[in-house]
Amino acid sequence: MSALKLVSTRSLSRDEWLQWRYKGIGSSDAAAAIGKSPYTSPLALWLEKTGKKPPKDLSQKDAVRWGTLLEPLIAQAYAEQTGKKVRRVNAILQHPEHPYLLANLDRIIEGGGILEIKTAGLRSQGFWEGGVPEHYRIQVLHQLLVTGKSWAEVAVLIGGQEFRTYRIEPEGGELSELLQAEQAFWRHVTEDIAPETDGSESSGKALQWLYPRSTATLVDYTDHGAMNQLFRELIQARAKRKASEVHEAILEQRMKESLGDAEGALFLQGKVLWKSSKDSQTLDAQRLIQDHPDWIAPYWITKPGSRRFTVQVQEGD
Incomplete structure (x- = not known):
């Protein structure tokens, strides 16, 4: 062939x-x-x-x-x-x-x-x-x-x-x-x-592209067994992630506390760094808007809103 x-x-x-x-x-x-x-x-x-x-x-x-x-x-x-x-x-x-x-x-x-x-x-x-x-x-x-x-x-x-x-x-x-x-x-x-x-x-970006805007509707899945199971698994996954993030934050903070002013430390398996970055300059946009609103008026543009996914759990669940 x-x-x-x-x-x-x-x-x-x-x-x-x-x-x-x-x-x-x-x-x-x-x-x-x-x-x-x-x-x-x-x-x-x-x-x-x-x-x-x-x-x-x-x-x-x-x-x-x-x-x-x-x-x-x-x-x-x-x-x-x-x-x-x-x-x-x-x-x-x-x-x-x-x-x-x-x-x-x-x-x-x-x-x-x-x-x-x-x-x-x-x-x-x-x-x-x-x-x-x-x-x-x-x-x-x-x-x-x-x-x-x-x-x-x-x-x-x-x-x-x-x-x-x-x-x-x-x-x-x-x-x-x-x-x-x-x-x-x-x-x-x-x-x-x-x-x-x-x-x-x-995959997440593809979904955002497929469904860029929401409509003012709520889908009722209260009697949908598979979707309710999916929701429960999502709640559990988020709880595990939160616990992991908190544990990581505690470990990081203890490490920083031990370092004090030092910029880093060496370990058997590697090193950590907690270095100061260089000073930088930035534009005080809020002050510019307040002091000279007429200057910036021609430069305002409308940015399309994006969809934000949130999870709300009922009390007692």
Whole structure:
């Protein structure tokens, strides 16, 4: 089985490329689709794939720009270090049996493998110590699933100077499990049914985007068993969090009391710092408003209100 070439990318504009990506799950979407992305939740990805919300334009972010600029150099370094020839694939590839599974490959390795190219900052170095980070591994497994190839290598440049390579081969039923999980996500897209929230910041932002304004209505769940159970669990979770926060605050305050004027302390497992920050200047906006209201009048803008979630517990519950 080999992938189909859906469309050439040689002359595609960014907008055209995005339109093609709406048609399926790309390799960079795979981790988000199955709930394994540290950045994007299934709900946020669903909003994009159903066309409800445009995807973020990351092309001008420094990390993305430098990654694009360094990609050919890293590919060249990989070829020189390994002696393996690599070539571009200027096309969006499509799974022959599951047309919603798409992939863009950085390079093909002569001999039948895929080369995925990454750049990472020094702060991300630790994530690579145990191998390829999970969400990147899923990205590569998705590429293997689409193309039918049996192995891939990841070439990463860390901190602009440390070059590493990692080999990825599917283990056990990894590809079939990935296929099932992606099929489940795509059903949410085709049936226009939102996937469950997952507690992530991305999921919270997606909900805020879906329901930005409230209406003056109260839903009566007093006779709804499942929702009342959910409410009880929420109350319990908040109580545990509050107790944990209080305990942490007590420990922190005792530590500060012990430090006194010292800016920090060393311990067997690390250190704490309680340093003074530099003095800074700030605008006394309230005084400016009081003394010169006519000056600032042209600069007032209306900021849309946001929705705030609160929990009120009845006495005796």
